[in-house]
Amino acid sequence: MNRKRKLHDGIVGAVLTAGSALAYWVHPLWVLVPGVLGVTLLQSGLTGFCPLYFILDKTCKETETAVKV
Numbered sequence: 001m002n003r004k005r006k007l008h009d010g011i012v013g014a015v016l017t018a019g020s021a022l023a024y025w026v027h028p029l030w031v032l033v034p035g036v037l038g039v040t041l042l043q044s045g046l047t048g049f050c051p052l053y054f055i056l057d058k059t060c061k062e063t064e065t066a067v068k069v
Helices: 003-025 028-045 050-060
Strands: none
Touching: 003 028, 028 050
């Protein structure tokens, strides 16, 4: 698994967990955070465009060894 994939999975997992916890303990409207993330994951699967990967592509450069498979 490459670095961007690990970062993506970690960020998505953290946002889902934080949104669910905030919805449970703070206010029910926080459930919109995991909901919006779920819709984004669905559109990413259908269109092939992921906003988080777009940001990671701009900010994280792959190393020589990571590019070679």
